[in-house]
Amino acid sequence: MDEELGGISEEYYDIPPVKYxxxxxxxxxxxxxxxxxxxxxxEQCGMAMFGYMTELEYVQIKDVHTIEASSDDxxxxxxxxxxxxxxxxxxxxxxxxxKLVITEFNTQEFKIVCKCYGEEFVxxxxxxxxxxxxxxxxxxxxxxxxxxxxxxxFVIIDx
Amino acid sequence: MDEELGGISEEYYDIPPVKYxxxxxxxxxxxxxxxxxxxxxxEQCGMAMFGYMTELEYVQIKDVHTIEASSDDxxxxxxxxxxxxxxxxxxxxxxxxxKLVITEFNTQEFKIVCKCYGEEFVxxxxxxxxxxxxxxxxxxxxxxxxxxxxxxxFVIIDx
Numbered sequence: 001m002d003e004e005l006g007g008i009s010e011e012y013y014d015i016p017p018v019k020y021x022x023x024x025x026x027x028x029x030x031x032x033x034x035x036x037x038x039x040x041x042x043e044q045c046g047m048a049m050f051g052y053m054t055e056l057e058y059v060q061i062k063d064v065h066t067i068e069a070s071s072d073d074x075x076x077x078x079x080x081x082x083x084x085x086x087x088x089x090x091x092x093x094x095x096x097x098x099k100l101v102i103t104e105f106n107t108q109e110f111k112i113v114c115k116c117y118g119e120e121f122v123x124x125x126x127x128x129x130x131x132x133x134x135x136x137x138x139x140x141x142x143x144x145x146x147x148x149x150x151x152x153x154f155v156i157i158d159x
Numbered sequence: 160m161d162e163e164l165g166g167i168s169e170e171y172y173d174i175p176p177v178k179y180x181x182x183x184x185x186x187x188x189x190x191x192x193x194x195x196x197x198x199x200x201x202e203q204c205g206m207a208m209f210g211y212m213t214e215l216e217y218v219q220i221k222d223v224h225t226i227e228a229s230s231d232d233x234x235x236x237x238x239x240x241x242x243x244x245x246x247x248x249x250x251x252x253x254x255x256x257x258k259l260v261i262t263e264f265n266t267q268e269f270k271i272v273c274k275c276y277g278e279e280f281v282x283x284x285x286x287x288x289x290x291x292x293x294x295x296x297x298x299x300x301x302x303x304x305x306x307x308x309x310x311x312x313f314v315i316i317d318x
Contacts, residue, residue: 013220016258019199020192020207023313027186033179040178048179061172099175154182 027159028136034152038144039105041151042078042112046085046100049157050118053089054126059098062119070111075140077110078153082135088116089132096121107144133158186318187295193311197303198264200310201237201271205244205259208316209277212248213285218257221278229270234299236269237312241294247275248291255280266303293317 029052033044050056065088069080088095097118104113134157141154188211192203209215224247228239247254256277263272293316300313 014258016202016206018206018210019194019203020190020210022207022211023189023191025186025188027184029184030182031179032182035178043175044178047175047177048181051177051179052181099173 028138028156029130029159030139031155031157032152034150036149036151038107038142038151038153039102041153042081042105043100043102043114045078045153045155046082046114046116047097049082049085049132050089050097051129052157052159053129053132054096054121055129056096056098058126059096060119061098061117063093063095063117065093065095065116066113067116068111068113070109073110074107074142074144075137077107077112078140078142078155079135079137081112081114082155082157084114085116086132086135089121094121095119096126130159187297187315188289188318189298190314190316191311193309195308195310197266197301197310197312198261200312201240201264202259202261202273204237204312204314205241205256205273205275208241208244208291209248209256210288211316211318212288212291213255213280214288215255215257217285218255219278220257220276222252222254222276224252224254224275225272226275227270227272229268232269233266233301233303234296236266236271237299237301237314238294238296240271240273241314241316243273244275245291245294248280253280254278255285289318291316291318 031048033041033048035041035044067084069084071077071080095118097116099117101115136156138156143152190207192200192207194200226243228243230236230239254277256275258276260274295315297315302311
């Protein structure tokens with residue numbers, strides 16, 4: 001279907017006006033975290049989220065905050081845990097966490113208390129990664145398999 | 160819930176190992192194009208797609224190729240039209256189009272013949288935009304309203 005341009009008149013070089021635009025760009029990324037316990041997998045998942053927002057090697061531990069999350073089931077607990085962490089970053093103290101230590105991990109009453117170590121996000125000091133817009137339940141998976149010593153979580157976040 | 164770090168022992172500065180990874184990043188963008196006819200809206204939509212792959216001001220008209228697309232309905236026609244254009248870019252001749260002229264636009268038998276003007280994509284000459292992975296039917300809209308002289312299309316492409 002190729003043709004030569006040789007015989008084509010000048011008008012073909014006219015460029016049409018632009019009558020288009022690009023709308024709403026949406027994207028997501030899936031976090032996959034694991035550990036020697038489900039608790040550790042949750043902690044790692046939270047750190048994965050912060051690691052997406054900046055490069056954690058630039059973050060120092062200068063500050064600690066405690067968050068609590070609760071829900072009616074395990075997936076809800078993971079969701080709210082991450083959502084609380086996102087809140088730490090999105091509002092004062094704008095904390096970027098390099099380390100998370102869950103001090104209470106209650107999978108019967110679905111409650112988490114977590115110490116969050118890091119520092120205030122400072123543009124210039126901390127490379128700007130990708131903004132995390134929301135946690136989602138989409139394709140969420142929690143593998144809690146003590147028999148095979150397998151503890152993993154998969155969470156899709158909107159970016 | 161703030162705490163001071165003063166009384167916290169050294170072990171709190173230990174950084175945990177990384178036990179997480181980022182999987183499959185997915186994204187999309189919606190193209191919105193319009194014109195004084197549905198034919199022009201289709202042409203503009205194709206140019207919008209190429210405009211996302213590179214900056215069209217760097218593209219010269221050096222070559223012309225003809226594509227054909229057909230389908231069983233109008234949405235299918237738009238889909239296949241864009242897919243043929245994507246194919247032009249993705250395989251030889253790796254054509255980036257700056258101008259599209261639909262020479263046959265049959266909305267009864269759902270057939271398009273289109274002349275595609277542009278040149279071979281050359282890294283270095285043409286800024287690399289975003290790779291278009293696929294056309295989708297997701298939320299596709301075709302507004303074909305001669306009464307109000309309104310011709311618009313909306314197409315989401317995977318990037």
